[in-house]
Amino acid sequence: MTHDHRPALLRAALAAAERGWPVIPLRPRSKVPALHGERRCPRTGDCADGHRTFEQRATTDSARIERCWATGPFNVGIATGPAGLLVVDLDTLKPTDEKDTPDGAANFAALCERAGHAVPATHRIRTPSGGQHLYFTAPPGSRFTNTTGTLTPKVDTRAWGGQVVAPGSETPQGPYAVLDNSPVTNLPEWLQKALTAPQRPATAPILPTLARDTDRYAAAVLQREVAAVATTSEGGRQAELLRAVRAVGRFVAWGDLDRATVEAAFTCGGESAGLPPAECRNTIRKALDYSIRTAWPRRTA
Helix, strand or coil, X not given: CCCCCCCHHHHHHHHHHHCCCCEEEECCCCCXXXXXXXXXXXXXXXXXXXXXXXXXXCECCHHHHHHHHCCCCCEEEEECCCCCEEEEEEXXXXXXXXXXXXCHHHHHHHHHHHCCCCCCCCCEEECCCCCEEEEEECCCCCCCECEEEEEECCEEEECECCEEECECEEECCEECEEEECCCCEECCHHHHHHHHCCCCCCCCCCCCCCCCCCCHHHHHHHHHHHHHHXXXXXXXXXXXXXXXXXXXXXXXXXXXXXXXXXXHHHHHHHHHHCCCHHHHHHHHHHHHHHHHHHCCCCCCC
16 A cells, blocks of 8 residues: 655645535634735736635645645635535633533534434534534535524534635644544534524613713713614624623723623623623623723823
8 A cells, every 4th residue: 555645734635625625725723714815815816807705716626736735734724615515613612601601512412402303423523622513515505604603502603604624734722633434414404494594583672770870971872882782683793792892891991880780781782682691791791801901091171
């Protein structure tokens, strides 16, 4: 048997391409694409007729892959949409998560049990952090997009508009490795329905009563930002909560708003948008701590 002397990352890229999964180079030991974005597009080569996205530049062409990986030890990204894949990403807990909070694997197992199904057996990858990627074949003609927590907390999905890191790639935390080399199975029908079910419309948050001497401008900003959080749709809720709390945090630092009142108000807004209470509390606490620590002095006339 002859030994394949090609670099491991090149072999990983070619292995993915052989499965029909278009690949892109990622920065060495990183999950970030090693491709230019639209703002820095040189309008040459592939982009001579206009900027091409990473999905349009992803390839299964072995000659092109060999030329690319000959220039550096790039990690390997799989463009999930063009590959016809939907990948379920089971996240691990972060240091900021509350103790005993269930991780993505536990939440996904509970989701499957509630749906009356076993956890699907399919091609499975272990991530450097200890999380898992479950690979599924998307239904023909479907166009699923990325989700964050739509199915259940700590469970994301990658499809059109997303990419996953292929096994054989490595970050400072460790390698991406095949955990179960089973064939990639079709996305279960019950999961398809869960991903396409209409999201619960946000309800108007019931805000705590503000003290009578609360600064009127600060109160108006608080109400506006809480309303913005409450009406944010799936996929951007946590980022919007983080942004909104930071926008209000300066008023807490200046003494215009009571911290407990602000925390209660944003908890109402976050829960109205569908965020889990524990996730709301963690995000609000971190955002307020940051805002209070970095708030600029109040400008005086």
